[in-house]
Amino acid sequence: MPDDLQTEAETRHAAKMAKKKAARDRIMAGKTGEKGLVIVHTGAGKGKSSAGFGMILRCIAHEMPCAVVQFIKGAWETGERRILTERFPDLCQFHAMGEGFTWETQDRARDIAAAQAGWDKAKEVIRDPAIRMVLLDEVNIALRYGYLDAAEVLAFLSAEKPPLTHVVLTGRGAPETLIEAADLVTEMSLVKHPFRAGIKGQPGVEY
Template sequence: MTQETPDDLTRHATKMAKKKAARDKIMATKTDKRGLIIVHTGKGKGKSSAAFGMIFRCIAHDMKCAVVQFIKGGMSTGERDLILGKFSDICEFHTMGEGFTWETQDKSRDIEMAQAAWAKAKELIRDPSNHMVLLDEINIALRYDYIDINEVVTFLAEEKPDMTHVVLTGRNAKDELIEIADLVTEMELIKHPFRSGIKAQIGVEF
């Protein structure tokens, strides 16, 4: 490692001071606060995990929140077990799906369950006491047209309370949803252990 000279340290301090001043100037203009529409999509892993990270932040700050799972069935997951076991007083948790469509093999039942999940989601979002509502894997239901994307977009645009954050996860987010979202993150797949024959593991995937 090269030894820093006093001149090097001075130049670095001056550079960082200028960067901080520029950053502070930008931050001074960011005064607005409002509830966000947040989309996690893409083929990469981590969409739901990142969303649950925000839910746990809300819980840590004693902010009321809720989760509706659209596709995942009744299998035990770490997030659900922890929330139901420790934080059900501050975070409602509803697993409305019965598994992925290739598991249920019953399209009419899948549509019925997705519609029920959307009805619950609207109820929770309309409640202004909920700081954040996570709609886990709703993009899958939207992709298969189990729920009308135009209805979802209209509802979020017209009925979501001003300060409520709504997080929507799942692959293949519809363009209409991306258009109205405030924050969109696409998870990119580089490598995945499943391709090497490694199945989903407790503590990593669920």
């Protein structure tokens, strides 16, 4: 491209970006509120727990006390559990309450008891205003199977969650009432997964 045409293109681009920045700055100037959010990661795609743990690591980087309560995968030895308990126990509580997926335990009463124990622990850490984020990992599965009452969970979050505490709820099949009440909802869609090609879950990818 000749120098004069390149200069003209660069000038047009700079003017376009300046207009975008001005518009963005106007939008951001009006966003002054701060509140503790109810965040839901759901859907059939991979990445719901991974996104939740990414937010936990951000909290740790900001030296914000946080907590994890695992409802289903508590029986697994996962990478996130290892690094959080070994490296950051002063900033992140980690409570592995589950005993595995329901098809592994094959005992509904036992699954309900484990879910209820997890919810009791979740309420305890959410009530503590010093803890700025609580990740309820795979709690949506417990809600979906009826191990926990969605109405009770929502009532607690509405009445007792401290104003600046973020609560992240992950897992497939989040109930519509939870989606409606949440401040931020992300649905992970499944496009392709190696499990369908006969590849098992692998460290660093799945756990």
